[in-house]
Amino acid sequence: MxxxxxxxxxxxxxxxxxxxxxxxxxxxxxxxxxxxxxxxxxxxxxxxxxxxxxxxxxxxxxxxxxxxxxxxxxxxxxxxxxxxxxxxxxxxxxxxxxxxxxxxxxxxxxxxxxxxxxxxxxxxxxxxxxxxxxxxxxDGTPTSAKGDVVVGVGAGDAAEEVLEFAFSRAAERGARVIAVYGWDVPAVWAGPGAIATPFDSGLLRSAAEQHLAEALDPWRQKYPQVPVEARAEVGGAAKALVDASGDADIVVIGRRIRRHAAGGHLGAVAHAALHHAQAPVAVVPHA
Structure with missing residues (x-):
């Protein structure tokens, strides 16, 4: 072997x-x-x-x-x-x-x-x-019977290593991928006497959905046999991952490789998933 x-x-x-x-x-x-x-x-x-x-x-x-x-x-x-x-x-x-x-x-x-x-x-x-x-x-038996592979997609460039891990695991299991992108409506602040212009939440949601679709498109083409559900959820990335984990066989998140004396560490989203997700969590390092 x-x-x-x-x-x-x-x-x-x-x-x-x-x-x-x-x-x-x-x-x-x-x-x-x-x-x-x-x-x-x-x-x-x-x-x-x-x-x-x-x-x-x-x-x-x-x-x-x-x-x-x-x-x-x-x-x-x-x-x-x-x-x-x-x-x-x-x-x-x-x-x-x-x-x-x-x-x-x-x-x-x-x-x-x-x-x-x-x-x-x-x-x-x-x-x-x-x-x-x-x-x-x-005894090692997963508590979820549906076998979904949940993967978090970040706001920046989608990490290939993370999505490759998620889609290949789904292909092995005959499962679907649930790709989640959590976003928040920015807080609006204005000084005394000023009028704050509120953000258009519909426009923000549309942008989030477009970002997620563009990130997933190459992987839909590479793994056409894998069903994909894309979820752009308001409330932040951590909440979106934890909410989606209830029906998951595994939750996949990324960790950026940091090369400095302090060594690697986990971000807030990874901590939240590891502490609160209802399924095993895979932490995938990426550049």
């Missing part, structure tokens, strides 16, 4: 096992191998060999479960002694997709998720899929 593998990070938790099962299904669809990754911190002292042994045993057990469910799937394992974020980001360089589970931080279920998942999604060189807590059953 020559294609780069699909990677799944696991620590043995129910959330990570759901991510493994989701990743296994995705690897089968792509005709790729699955690589299970377990990262453990390197301590000083007597616990080193114990953690190595426990990590290896964990990977062997999860690998056995996956092979039992998907005997046709090639599955290998990687045990890394490193901090979780740099370890997973380094491992991602050898794969085509990284799948992570996530946990709420307690007290605000559905509003907070693990910092490791967020940071890796903001730095990974390849697309990262994050399964939200409660967005998928522990």
């Amino acid at each position: 020559t294609a780069r593998p699909v990677l799944a990070a696991t620590d043995g938790s129910p959330q990570s096992l759901a991510a493994v099962r989701w990743a296994a299904q995705e690897a089968v669809r792509r005709g790729a191998a699955l690589r299970l990754v377990h990262v453990w911190p390197q301590p000083v002292g007597v616990y080193l060999e114990q953690l190595q042994a426990e990590g290896a045993a964990l990977l062997a057990d999860v690998q056995q479960q996956v092979v039992a469910e998907h005997p046709e799937l090639e599955v290998d394992t990687v045990l890394l002694g490193a901090s979780p974020v740099p370890g997973l980001v380094d491992a991602a360089a050898d794969g085509q997709l990284l799948v992570l589970g996530s946990r709420g931080l307690g007290g605000f279920t559905g509003l907070l998720m693990g910092s490791v998942s967020l940071t890796v999604a903001g730095r990974s060189p390849i697309p990262v899929v994050v399964l939200r807590p409660g967005g998928q059953d522990v």
Whole structure:
């Protein structure tokens, strides 16, 4: 098998096992191998060999479960002694997709998720899929039966990597693409004694719909077998994505690659989708 593998990070938790099962299904669809990754911190002292042994045993057990469910799937394992974020980001360089589970931080279920998942999604060189807590059953069965692929289209030039990811996933699943573009009516302000001219909301909506249509046209032509629904929604991009996620199999958003000392990070729309979307969220890096 020559294609780069699909990677799944696991620590043995129910959330990570759901991510493994989701990743296994995705690897089968792509005709790729699955690589299970377990990262453990390197301590000083007597616990080193114990953690190595426990990590290896964990990977062997999860690998056995996956092979039992998907005997046709090639599955290998990687045990890394490193901090979780740099370890997973380094491992991602050898794969085509990284799948992570996530946990709420307690007290605000559905509003907070693990910092490791967020940071890796903001730095990974390849697309990262994050399964939200409660967005998928522990046995890996998607909670949505419709299989829509929801993709966010930004106000600037449409990122080819993001739309390619969304349309190719829809083609693999026999699903439709729901492309959403969120826009807001600009606030009107005028000084004392001045008369503010209100914006024409109808004109703004028409411009939003035209922008979305132009962004999607090349992909409709490249993937004529994929049904497409375009939604230009007032209320902002984050709200439009979250609202559309209820019937989705996956939500696809972009992340601009930033090359500076602080490293990559996620914008407000990505944060909102990762915290509130009702389906797994794919974060796709693009130039």
